[in-house]
Structures are given as structure tokens and as C-alpha cells.
Amino acid sequence: MTDVNDLATRLRAGDIRALARAVSLVESAAPEAPALLSACFPHTGGALRVGITGAPGAGKSTLVDHLAHAWRTSGSRVGVIAVDPSSPFTGGALLGDRIRMRERATDDGLYVRSMATRGSLGGLAGTTADVAQVIEASGRDVVLIETVGVGQDEVEIVRLADVTVVVLVPGMGDDVQSLKAGIMEIADIFAINKADRDGADRVEKEIRAVQSLASSHHAKTADVWIAPIVKTIGTTGEGIDALLATIEKRRQWLASDDRIQARRRAYWRDRIEAMLRQSLLAEARAHGLTEAELQSHAQQVASGAEDPYQLVPALVARLFGEK
Amino acid sequence: MTDVNDLATRLRAGDIRALARAVSLVESAAPEAPALLSACFPHTGGALRVGITGAPGAGKSTLVDHLAHAWRTSGSRVGVIAVDPSSPFTGGALLGDRIRMRERATDDGLYVRSMATRGSLGGLAGTTADVAQVIEASGRDVVLIETVGVGQDEVEIVRLADVTVVVLVPGMGDDVQSLKAGIMEIADIFAINKADRDGADRVEKEIRAVQSLASSHHAKTADVWIAPIVKTIGTTGEGIDALLATIEKRRQWLASDDRIQARRRAYWRDRIEAMLRQSLLAEARAHGLTEAELQSHAQQVASGAEDPYQLVPALVARLFGEK
Numbered sequence: 001m002t003d004v005n006d007l008a009t010r011l012r013a014g015d016i017r018a019l020a021r022a023v024s025l026v027e028s029a030a031p032e033a034p035a036l037l038s039a040c041f042p043h044t045g046g047a048l049r050v051g052i053t054g055a056p057g058a059g060k061s062t063l064v065d066h067l068a069h070a071w072r073t074s075g076s077r078v079g080v081i082a083v084d085p086s087s088p089f090t091g092g093a094l095l096g097d098r099i100r101m102r103e104r105a106t107d108d109g110l111y112v113r114s115m116a117t118r119g120s121l122g123g124l125a126g127t128t129a130d131v132a133q134v135i136e137a138s139g140r141d142v143v144l145i146e147t148v149g150v151g152q153d154e155v156e157i158v159r160l161a162d163v164t165v166v167v168l169v170p171g172m173g174d175d176v177q178s179l180k181a182g183i184m185e186i187a188d189i190f191a192i193n194k195a196d197r198d199g200a201d202r203v204e205k206e207i208r209a210v211q212s213l214a215s216s217h218h219a220k221t222a223d224v225w226i227a228p229i230v231k232t233i234g235t236t237g238e239g240i241d242a243l244l245a246t247i248e249k250r251r252q253w254l255a256s257d258d259r260i261q262a263r264r265r266a267y268w269r270d271r272i273e274a275m276l277r278q279s280l281l282a283e284a285r286a287h288g289l290t291e292a293e294l295q296s297h298a299q300q301v302a303s304g305a306e307d308p309y310q311l312v313p314a315l316v317a318r319l320f321g322e323k
Numbered sequence: 324m325t326d327v328n329d330l331a332t333r334l335r336a337g338d339i340r341a342l343a344r345a346v347s348l349v350e351s352a353a354p355e356a357p358a359l360l361s362a363c364f365p366h367t368g369g370a371l372r373v374g375i376t377g378a379p380g381a382g383k384s385t386l387v388d389h390l391a392h393a394w395r396t397s398g399s400r401v402g403v404i405a406v407d408p409s410s411p412f413t414g415g416a417l418l419g420d421r422i423r424m425r426e427r428a429t430d431d432g433l434y435v436r437s438m439a440t441r442g443s444l445g446g447l448a449g450t451t452a453d454v455a456q457v458i459e460a461s462g463r464d465v466v467l468i469e470t471v472g473v474g475q476d477e478v479e480i481v482r483l484a485d486v487t488v489v490v491l492v493p494g495m496g497d498d499v500q501s502l503k504a505g506i507m508e509i510a511d512i513f514a515i516n517k518a519d520r521d522g523a524d525r526v527e528k529e530i531r532a533v534q535s536l537a538s539s540h541h542a543k544t545a546d547v548w549i550a551p552i553v554k555t556i557g558t559t560g561e562g563i564d565a566l567l568a569t570i571e572k573r574r575q576w577l578a579s580d581d582r583i584q585a586r587r588r589a590y591w592r593d594r595i596e597a598m599l600r601q602s603l604l605a606e607a608r609a610h611g612l613t614e615a616e617l618q619s620h621a622q623q624v625a626s627g628a629e630d631p632y633q634l635v636p637a638l639v640a641r642l643f644g645e646k
Contacts, residue, residue, distance in 0.1 A: 034632050041627075041630045261625060267625070268621040269620075271631070272621060275631060276638060277600050278600075280603040281599065284599065289599075294592055294596065298595060302587040309360040310361055312598045316599065316603055
């Protein structure tokens with residue numbers, strides 16, 4: 001067993017190898033993970049968590065690189081988690097292997113970690129949340145979380161962000177159709193990337209149209225954040241300053257009226273519930289619901305011999321009835 | 324309380340209003356739902372479950388209409404679940420409001436139900452699975468499950484299908500990028516729809532390329548199903564016969580060597596686990612973990628006063644310690 005307290009002390013002191021080791025322990029749900037996360041917890045809560053999401057090919061990674069570089073230049077310590085839950089066939093998790101590699105070697109103020117852990121024990125969102133905690137505890141002012149796509153997993157992942165930037169690109173079929181798929185709700189800021197392409201104005205217009213539709217559904221209060229739209233060109237860095245300024249504006253908005261606390265309370269309510277669900281299942285397994293037993297029930301149910309809607313309550317009653 | 328056994332008897336006898344009522348009870352996780360699902364369970368397991376998934380705009384609904392019509396013509400009784408977990412803004416669940424409406428009014432052999440229950444109690448995949456059980460129990464030979472997109476939720480939903488058709492369209496940015504996002508694993512059949520458009524051949528070539536890459540990763544056994552590719556034109560109905568024949572081929576493949584039983588065993592193993600996880604949490608709540616307590620813990624954690632990684636094990640210990 002790794003000495004968890006020693007590891008936590010070292011990662012907090014800026015030891016990158018200790019940080020990498022700690023992230024691996026958490027990612028693999030090692031037995032040490034809970035104690036390690038406990039040791040890290042008091043050193044979290046202060047960093048700004050920025051989510052960057054959008055379809056493959058939208059240029060998220062380039063934007064993340066620009067943002068990370070800008071924050072480094074202003075003296076902030078930055079962590080990046082690049083989540084790519086892609087096919088095992090096509091590899092995935094290659095996001096980090098870019099220009100970052102160069103910086104990483106020489107700058108311990110920038111830590112980049114790629115993850116592709118679809119099917120991880122606590123779910124991808126849970127694992128990402130835990131990894132973010134460890135990275136933040138290593139003295140980061142900003143933690144960037146980059147996710148591909150806008151599936152349910154991604155929505156759950158960006159919930160842990162204080163600011164979520166949704167990256168769209170003109171002409172990728174990324175417009176009205178994607179807006180339909182739940183993007184509007186999670187976007188705090190829209191970045192229209194590759195904005196020198198035809199159709200950037202059209203994408204902007206479409207976002208505005210959906211926003212005005214949405215705002216007519218809301219109560220008219222001053223406390224509504226209408227997601228600003230920023231145009232960027234990743235290849236040249238154009239618009240990055242405006243994106244940074246918009247993120248900063250969002251940070252200030254969150255800081256007033258206890259908004260960030262309210263957001264984080266809501267986040268932790270759901271996160272505690274998810275952790276509890278996971279732990280209860282683990283406990284159930286420890287109390288005798290072995291994999292063999294589960295498989296045997298599955299066989300009975302698949303053949304029609306056992307009714308799952310009666311089986312599950314019976315299992316729960318047995319588990320809770322035990323001391 | 325609804326009389327569950329009476330409702331089950333009526334829906335099995337073909338009473339469409341009883342079926343609609345039963346689906347609503349299950350969808351809303353009404354107190355009667357478990358008993359109703361138990362009453363339906365003995366009358367399930369025989370239907371072919373076909374999943375149809377793909378990006379918005381791919382023409383899934385039109386294909387589903389054609390397939391449903393073809394099965395009806397050959398005398399099969401058909402159920403359709405159209406899952407559209409879209410934005411509350413943009414409405415969602417409008418999928419069913421199409422030409423189907425016409426048929427539905429006059430043909431009780433075709434039952435169509437739209438669902439848009441993101442955030443439902445047992446998760447969208449769980450609710451869809453339960454709804455599929457109820458619909459199948461109403462004497463359906465085929466249950467079609469249509470889902471939008473390829474997020475994690477959708478992947479979980481199509482797991483309950485025996486045959487999953489992934490619908491792609493030329494020129495929608497739907498090619499290599501989407502293949503990356505996990506489509507290859509879930510596709511049993513690819514339908515290249517709108518195949519009269521430019522680029523249909525290119526999409527086919529790309530699928531073949533990824534398949535040959537994938538097959539080099541697999542052990543060379545005879546028991547591997549390489550997903551066939553069918554070209555369709557939804558507007559004219561071209562290729563529907565070929566798609567039907569391919570689904571039938573898949574059904575026959577599944578019928579041999581106990582494959583369908585193996586697939587369903589694996590499905591039920593995960594489904595029982597998911598049900599158990601949900602039930603354990605419900606039980607935990609019944610044993611005194613009130614919403615107020617959860618909210619209070621969330622506040623403590625958000626403010627840094629309480630460590631969630633110690634809190635959750637303590638809660639679990641308390642819950643399992645109780646009689």
C-alpha cells in the first residue's frame with residue numbers, strides 16, 4: 001500500500017510524479033483512493049473549474065491549449081483533464097499528445113492528464129470529479145476539463161465545472177440539431193470556433209434565436225445568466241482574449257450573491273447521492289451478493305424462471321435485514 | 324391505487340387504453356409500477372427487440388415507420404418506443420407525431436409511444452427498459468426502440484435490443500468522427516440512409532475500413548458478427564426490404580448456438596445490478612436519509628466543513644448497521 005499521507009504531502013508540495021501517481025490511484029479506484037481523496041479534500045474548493053465541451057473536430061484542444069497558456073502567462077497554476085471516452089478500437093485519449101507535451105516537460109505549473117475510462121467503477125463522471133479534486137489539491141488556480149461530445153456522461157462531467165464553454169463550429173451540422181440535444185442548458189459561454197469559416201454568423205443567429213425562445217419560458221428575473229457568444233479562431237489565437245475575459249466575467253458573476261456556493265451545493269447534493277449509490281452497491285456485494293450469484297440470477301431472469309421485479313426487492317430486504 | 328392485475332389482464336387482451344395507462348404508470352415510477360411489471364414479466368422474452376439509433380436528422384423515424392409498416396403487413400404486432408431526451412426548451416418527444424398518428428388511430432396492432440424522460444428516477448435507460456416490457460406484454464412480436472444520438476444513455480438503451488441498427492447519412496459529418504464516438508461497438512447493422520446523396524459510397528468505405536481495423540484486434544473465430552451495411556432511401560422506401568432481410572438474418576444468427584440467451588443473460592446481469600443500485604438508494608432514503616439531511620450534508624461539503632469521502636462510508640455503515 002502506498003503511504004497516502006506522504007503522497008498527498010508531496011503532491012501538494014508540487015511533486016509532479018506524486019501527482020501523476022495519485023491520479024492513477026484514483027482513476028483505477030485503488031484501495032488507497034478514498035483515503036487519498038480525504039487527504040486532498042481540505043485543499044480543494046478554491047480553484048476555478050472550467051469545462052470545455054463540443055463535438056469531435058470542433059477544436060476544443062487548441063482552445064484549451066491557448067487558455068492554459070494565457071493563464072500560465074498571468075501566473076496561474078493550471079491543471080487540464082482531457083476526457084475522451086472513445087472507442088477502444090480507435091484509441092481515444094490521445095488528446096494530450098500535442099503541443100502540450102512540449103510545455104509539460106518544462107513547466108510544472110501546467111499539468112495535463114488524459115482519461116478514457118468509459119465503464120470505470122464509479123462512472124466516468126465520478127472518476128473525473130475525483131481526479132479533478134486531486135489535481136486541484138496540487139495547488140492549481142484553474143482546472144480545465146475538456147470533454148468530447150454532448151452525451152449524458154459529458155453533461156454529468158461538466159456539472160462539476162463552474163463555467164462551461166460549449167464549442168461550436170460553422171458547417172459541422174453543429175447548429176440547430178446540436179442545440180436540440182441539450183447543449184443550451186449546459187452552456188455558460190458559447191465559443192464559435194473556426195469563426196473565419198462561412199456560416200459563423202448563422203450559428204450565432206441560431207443560438208440567439210433559441211436563447212430568446214428559452215428566455216420567454218423563464219421568469220423575468222435579473223438573476224439569469226444569458227450565455228455570451230465569443231468567436232474564436234484556434235489556429236491564430238484570435239478571440240482567445242475575449243474568451244478569457246468572458247470566463248472572468250462569469251467568475252465575477254458567480255462570486256456575487258452566493259451563486260457559486262449555491263451551484264456547488266447543488267453539485268455536491270447529487271455527487272454525494274451518486275457516491276452513496278455506488279458505496280451501497282459495494283457494501284451489498286461485500287455482504288454476500290457475489291458475482292456468481294448475480295450471474296445466476298441473470299440466467300434465471302433471462303430464461304423467464306425468475307421475476308427481476310420481485311428478485312431485487314427481496315435482495316434489498318435481505319441485505320438490509322442483515323447485521 | 325389502480326388494480327394492477329386487472330390492468331395487466333386488459334393490456335394483454337389488447338386494450339390500448341389499458342396499455343397507455345400502464346406505460347404511464349411505469350414511466351412515472353408510480354407505486355404500482357413494480358407490481359405491474361411483475362404481472363407483465365411472464366409475458367415477455369419472446370419479442371424481437373430492434374434498436375434504431377443515429378444522429379438527429381438521419382431519418383430514423385422514417386425508417387422506423389417503414390419497418391413498422393412492413394412488419395404489420397406480414398401480420399406481426401408492433402410496438403415502437405421513440406426516445407427523445409431533448410431539451411425542455413425545444414420540446415422533444417415530438418417524434419411520434421407524424422404519419423404514424425394516422426395508422427395508430429385505425430390499427431391496434433401498431434402501438435407508438437414517445438418518451439422524453441431525461442432525469443427519470445431509474446434513469447432513462449431503466450425506464451425505457453421497463454416500458455419495453457409492458458409494451459411487449461401487450462402481445463407484440465417486434466418492439467422497435469428509436470433513440471436520438473449516441474451518448475452514453477443511448478448506448479445503455481440499445482443494450483436492451485437484440486439487433487441495433489445505426490443510421491448514418493452521407494455528408495452530415497457523421498462519418499469518421501461519429502465512428503470514433505462508440506458507434507462501431509453498438510452497431511449490429513449499419514443503414515446508410517439518404518443513400519442517393521453524394522458520399523454514400525465514402526461512408527460505406529469508411530465503415531469497412533474501421534471494421535477491418537477492428538477485426539484485426541479480435542481473435543479469429545467464426546462467432547463474430549460483422550455488421551452488414553444496407554443503403555436506404557427513407558423518402559422512397561428503397562432498401563427497406565434489404566434492411567428487413569438483414570434484421571431477419573441477424574435474428575437467425577442470434578437464434579443459433581444460444582447466442583440470444585447469452586446476450587440477454589449479459590443484459591439482465593447489468594440490469595439487475597442497476598435496479599439493485601436504485602433500490603438500495605431508495606431503501607437508504609426510507610431508513611432516514613431524508614432530502615433535508617442530504618441537502619445539509621451537501622452544504623457542509625460545499626463549504627469545506629465536511630469531507631464527502633468520509634461522510635459516505637459513515638452513512639453506509641449507519642444504514643447497514645440498522646435493523
